[in-house]
Amino acid sequence: MKSNMKKFIALILILFSAGTFAQEKLTLKECLSIGLKNSKELAIANSRIVSSSAKVDEINTQYLPQLKFNASYSRLSDVPPFEITVPFSPKPIQIAPAILNNYSFRLSMQQPVFTGFRIGSLKSAAELNRHAAEEDYDKDKNEVSMNIHNAFWNYYKSIQVKNLMDENLQMIDKHIEDTRNFMSQGLATQNDLLKLQVQQSNIKLQQIDARNNIDLARTALNKAIGLPLNSPTEILPEEADISAPVQYNLQELVNEALNKRSELKSLVLRIEAGMENVNAVKSTWYPSVYVTGNYYYSNPNQRYQPPQEKFKGTWDLGISLSWDIWNWGNTSAQTVQAEQNVVQSTISKDQLKDAIEFEVNQNYLAYIYNKEKLDVTKTAIQQAEENYRTTEEKYKYQLATSTDLIDAETSLLQANTNYTNSVIDFQLSKIRLYKSVGRMIN
Known part of the structure; x- marks a missing residue:
């Protein structure tokens, strides 16, 4: 039985090969x-x-419009907080604390106009x-x-x-x-x-x-x-x-x-x-004229005074003009x-x-x-x-x-x-x- 099966498989392979290579x-x-x-x-x-x-x-x-995202972090050296001395006050008044960690996120947009x-x-x-x-x-x-x-x-x-x-x-x-x-x-x-x-x-x-x-x-x-x-x-x-x-x-x-x-x-x-x-x-x-816009999400946000160690968002929108007056x-x-x-x-x-x-x-x-x-x-x-x-x-x-x-x-x-x-x-x-x-x- 095994012998007949081998012959059958061999015959199939031969026929397949002949069909494959027929040109x-x-x-x-x-x-x-x-x-x-x-x-x-x-x-x-x-x-x-x-x-x-x-x-x-x-x-x-x-x-x-072109959108760009920027993020940054910086660690500042330790400095004394901003304080002022007021007459008749036993202690100086602290205006701004010393914030040592600065985080900044900015999303910018620029749209060409001309x-x-x-x-x-x-x-x-x-x-x-x-x-x-x-x-x-x-x-x-x-x-x-x-x-x-x-x-x-x-x-x-x-x-x-x-x-x-x-x-x-x-x-x-x-x-x-x-x-x-x-x-x-x-x-x-x-x-x-x-x-x-x-x-x-x-x-x-x-x-x-x-x-x-x-x-x-x-x-x-x-x-x-x-x-x-x-x-x-x-x-x-x-x-x-x-x-x-x-x-x-x-x-x-x-x-x-x-x-x-x-x-x-x-x-x-x-x-x-x-x-x-x-x-x-x-x-x-x-x-060249562009419309520009930015959204800032920072800690501290410099737009807020006195600065606070909190995340706050601000934005700006404007128009810019660039003209190459003289380039030799x-x-x-x-x-x-x-x-x-x-x-x-x-x-x-x-x-x-x-x-x-x-x-x-x-x-x-x-x-x-x-x-x-x-x-x-x-x-x-x-x-x-x-x-x-x-x-x-x-x-x-x-x-x-x-x-x-x-x-x-x-x-x-x-x-x-x-x-x-x-x-x-x-x-x-x-x-x-x-x-x-x-x-x-x-």
């Missing part, structure tokens, strides 16, 4: 979902949003910086999505190239078998067989490179989607979209990029925040610094616009170039297939040499490889173009 093939959409969820870059970008939101909350608290527009400017700057952080998040999200697309399609390309190698090797194996039959009939020579065997070895070497490329591409995809690098990830790709391209207008693409790019929006928001910071610095040229140009120097930060950011914005325009031009030309390559390689496949079909047919009747057959096979393999590369390059060039004009990648 489902991932679609592009699933890779994007996993990658965006695991992205450390997006986690950092989201943390910046949370931090900038907390900064807005911090500034908002400055509109509200701060030279400092709080409002700081709040506007903080809100603008928060919106800039949100734009940065969108930019980083697009970057991560682009990296996942790139890794996914390159992995797919490496698999397709390996499949082409396998198909080509099967073709050569068949031709070697045919050539052996021809040799037995005296229709082919040993040299014909050797040429095919050399080609067979070359393809096997290329297979090794292709397998290595698959491993490297899989590792790159694992890294892009945040999985362990050695995960046996497999993909289930959709058909690449190689439909006829939209006839884009380059200037319209540039204009779209200048309106949509998140990093440009972010920089514009930070320039506006910098201008608000300038206003905040200038606020020290104005007076400190405010002016701080203002210049803040203004120059805005100048630097404005110049950086112009540089970014130039870089965006160049990137759009570059990706637009790559898009057109890869579409042309796709059309050419598609035609080349048709030609290579026809050439191979004709040459193979001739070789069956020994009207073509093994060299002709090898050349036809090599041309067909190269044409198929070029077409596969062109399909993926065109797919990625479209995505890069979309990204460069500020469209969200999904």
Whole structure:
């Protein structure tokens, strides 16, 4: 009974392990979902949003009254009590006893009334910086999505190239078998067989490179989607979209990029925040007005005379004004610094616009170039297939040499490889173009 139970438990464990380690093939959409969820870059970008939101909350608290509580205790040295001598009195009259223990509790309130527009400017700057952080998040999200697309399609390309190698090797194996039959009939020579065997070895070497490329591409995809690098990830790709391209207008693409790019929006928001910071610095040229109030609970309370060794409460309420009349140009120097930060950011914005325009031009030309390559390689496949079909047919009747057959096979393999590369390059060039004009990648 125990033996059967052990076998049953072992079987359950094996089935559980098999289910646990079974690797489902991932679609592009699933890779994007996993990658965006695991992205450390997006986690950092989201943390910046949370931090900038907390900064807005911090500034908002400055509109509200600030309450502070203070408590103190002191022990005084022993001194004689305060007494006066009155004529005809046998004893001096004690005015105030010597109170050696002093306790003091104070609750203070300060409410800003006017701060030279400092709080409002700081709040506007903080809100603008928060919106800039949100734009940065969108930019980083697009970057991560682009990296996942790139890794996914390159992995797919490496698999397709390996499949082409396998198909080509099967073709050569068949031709070697045919050539052996021809040799037995005296229709082919040993040299014909050797040429095919050399080609067979070359393809096997290329297979090794292709397998290595698959491993490297899989590792790159694992890294892009945040999985362990050695995960046996497999993909289930959709058909690449190689439909006829939209006839884009380059200037319209540039204009779209200048309106949509998140990093440009972010920089514009930070320039506006910098201008608000300038206003905040200038606020020290104005007076600051506060309403203040205090409640004292002390033993002794100095407001009561003569002092008594008892806890008594008193309060006061007032208004205070503070104005920095002269500080040797400190405010002016701080203002210049803040203004120059805005100048630097404005110049950086112009540089970014130039870089965006160049990137759009570059990706637009790559898009057109890869579409042309796709059309050419598609035609080349048709030609290579026809050439191979004709040459193979001739070789069956020994009207073509093994060299002709090898050349036809090599041309067909190269044409198929070029077409596969062109399909993926065109797919990625479209995505890069979309990204460069500020469209969200999904």
